[in-house]
Amino acid sequence: MHIHILGICGTFMGGVAALAREAGHKVTGCDSGVYPPMSDQLRALGIDLIEGYGADQMALKPDVYVIGNVVSRARAADGTPKFPLMEAILDSGAPYTSGPQWLAENVLQGRHVLAVAGTHGKTTTTSMLAWILDHAGLQPGFLVGGVPLNFGISARLGGMPNRDKACETAAPSAEVKEETAQRSGDTQQRAQPSRQPLPEQHRPLFVIEADEYDTAFFDKRSKFVHYRPRTAILNNLEFDHADIFDDLAAIERQFHHLVRTVPGSGRVVFNGLEESLTRVLHQGCWSEQRSFGAASSDFQAQGEPQDFEVLRHGASVAHVQWQVGGVHNQLNALAAIAAAEHVGVTPAQAALALHEFQNVKRRMEMRGVVPRVGGGITVYDDFAHHPTAIRTTLDGLRRQIGPKGGTSSPRILAVFEPRSNTMKLGTMKAQLPWSLEDADLAFCHTGGLGWDAREALAPMGARAQVADNIDELVRQVTAVARAGDHILCMSNGGFGGVHQKLLEALAAPAMA
CATH class of the missing domain: 3.40.1190.10 (Mur-like, catalytic domain)
Incomplete structure (x- = not known):
C-alpha cells in the first residue's frame, strides 16, 4: 500500500508514518515547515517529504491519503484554500482517512x-x-x-x-x-x-x-x-x-x-x-x-517519589527506587x-523495570551545565504548558534540589512560553502565578499572545519578567543568573532554541 500523509511532521503523524514504513508500506508525506529533527528521522526511514500542500501532489496517486489534524478547509482572505491538496482530494473523490482511523484498521487490529x-x-x-x-x-x-x-x-x-x-x-x-x-x-x-x-x-x-x-x-x-x-x-x-x-x-x-x-x-x-x-x-x-x-x-505509594513502596490493598508488593522525581x-x-x-507483569517485575527507566526527551531533560565557581548553572527542557503541569514540574525540581528560602538555597528560574491553543486564548492566565509558586524567578515569552502577560503575572511582583522576543528573554535571564541556579525552560514547542541560546550566553567570557 502507498499512503501519502498530510501533516507528516507532527509528533503523532510522524509516528504513524514510521509504523507504516516498518510494516512494509510505501510512505510519502507533506507538511509546511519540513525541518529537523522529524524531517531527518523520516527521511532516514526512506520516506520522501514534500514541502507544502500543493494540489500537484495528486500526481503521486497513493492508495489512500492520511489526513493530519493540522489540515482544514480554511481559506485565506482572498478566498484561496490554505490546503489546496485537500480540496483536490475532495474534488476528485480520492480515498482518504484520518491518522487514528488508519492506525486502528492497519496496526491495532x-x-x-x-x-x-x-x-x-x-x-x-x-x-x-x-x-x-x-x-x-x-x-x-x-x-x-x-x-x-x-x-x-x-x-x-x-x-x-x-x-x-x-x-x-x-x-x-x-x-x-x-x-x-x-x-x-x-x-x-x-x-x-x-x-x-x-x-x-x-x-x-x-x-x-x-x-x-x-x-x-x-x-x-x-x-x-x-x-x-x-x-x-x-x-x-x-x-x-x-x-x-x-x-x-x-x-x-x-x-x-x-x-x-x-x-x-x-x-x-x-x-x-x-x-x-x-x-x-x-x-x-x-x-x-x-x-x-x-x-x-x-494501588498506593508510600514514601518519597524517588524511593517508595507500592501498596496493593494496603500490603507492599514492590519497591521502586529510580532517578525520576x-x-x-x-x-x-x-x-x-x-x-x-x-497483562501478566507483577508489580515487583514492573519496579525492576522502573529502576532502569530513563524518562522521555523533553521531560525534565538536562540540556547542559555551565561551570561557575560555587556551582554550575543547569539548564533543563520540559514540555509543560498547562498551569497544572507547570506547577507539578516545578514541584518535582524543587523536591530534587532542596527547599526554597535562604540566601544560599538553590534557586529555580522558570522560563516559559504560553504556546498551547488553550494558553494563547488566555483561558488559564489567572492560574499562572499559582503555577509558578515554586520558582524563585519567572520569565515569560509573550510572542503571539492575545492577552496581557504583564497583567496576568502582576501578583508575582518583581519575581516575574516578560519579554516580547527570545533575545530579550535570554538577556533577562542571564542578567540575574548566578552559580547554582537551575533554569527550567517550559514549552510545548521548540521555544526558539532558547535552551541553547541560554547555554551559549551563560558560557560567554563576559558572563563567566
Whole structure:
C-alpha cells in the first residue's frame, strides 16, 4: 500500500508514518515547515517529504491519503484554500482517512491495546508502560508523543510476547475475582472479570498514547475513540483544549466514550484522586476497575517519589527506587504498574523495570551545565504548558534540589512560553502565578499572545519578567543568573532554541 500523509511532521503523524514504513508500506508525506529533527528521522526511514500542500501532489496517486489534524478547509482572505491538496482530494473523490482511523484498521487490529489517556502525563506514563512490558519480554509495539530514552524512537510495531520471561499469567487471581464481586454493586455498571486468561496468550501488545484532541476536520471525535483498548489508563482529567471544548463536562463525555469501548474482560485503571474521573465512571463502566493514588485506592505509594513502596490493598508488593522525581511521576508509575499487571507483569517485575527507566526527551531533560565557581548553572527542557503541569514540574525540581528560602538555597528560574491553543486564548492566565509558586524567578515569552502577560503575572511582583522576543528573554535571564541556579525552560514547542541560546550566553567570557 502507498499512503501519502498530510501533516507528516507532527509528533503523532510522524509516528504513524514510521509504523507504516516498518510494516512494509510505501510512505510519502507533506507538511509546511519540513525541518529537523522529524524531517531527518523520516527521511532516514526512506520516506520522501514534500514541502507544502500543493494540489500537484495528486500526481503521486497513493492508495489512500492520511489526513493530519493540522489540515482544514480554511481559506485565506482572498478566498484561496490554505490546503489546496485537500480540496483536490475532495474534488476528485480520492480515498482518504484520518491518522487514528488508519492506525486502528492497519496496526491495532488483532492486538491487545493498552491506551494511556489523561490531561497530563500521557507521554511519560505510556513510555513507562511500554518499557515495563519490554523489560518483561513481552515485546510491545508502541506509539508515544515523544521519544522514550530507553528506546530512542517514538514508535515501533513490536513482536510476539515472550511469556516465558513473564513469571505471572494474566488470568485474574482468586483474590481479584472475589474483590471485584464484593465491589460490584451494580452488575450493569461493573461486569465480572472473564474466566478466560486476559489477554489471549497469542495476542501481541500495543501501548498507545491516547489523546482527547479531535481526530480530523471531518471527524471531531477524540482520537482515542478509535483505539478500542482492552486496558485503559485514565491518568487525570481537568479542563484543557479550550479551542475545541466548551467546558470540563464536554471532555468528560469524550472520556466516557473511551470507557464505553473497553470490553467486559478489559481493565480500566483510574486516578482515585480525580473527582472528574469518578464522574466519568459513574456514567457507566462495564470492565474491571483498578484505582491508584488515593488512600482508599487499590494501588498506593508510600514514601518519597524517588524511593517508595507500592501498596496493593494496603500490603507492599514492590519497591521502586529510580532517578525520576516528582509526585506526578510517582502517580504515573502506579498507573503503569496497575496496567502492566493486567497483562501478566507483577508489580515487583514492573519496579525492576522502573529502576532502569530513563524518562522521555523533553521531560525534565538536562540540556547542559555551565561551570561557575560555587556551582554550575543547569539548564533543563520540559514540555509543560498547562498551569497544572507547570506547577507539578516545578514541584518535582524543587523536591530534587532542596527547599526554597535562604540566601544560599538553590534557586529555580522558570522560563516559559504560553504556546498551547488553550494558553494563547488566555483561558488559564489567572492560574499562572499559582503555577509558578515554586520558582524563585519567572520569565515569560509573550510572542503571539492575545492577552496581557504583564497583567496576568502582576501578583508575582518583581519575581516575574516578560519579554516580547527570545533575545530579550535570554538577556533577562542571564542578567540575574548566578552559580547554582537551575533554569527550567517550559514549552510545548521548540521555544526558539532558547535552551541553547541560554547555554551559549551563560558560557560567554563576559558572563563567566
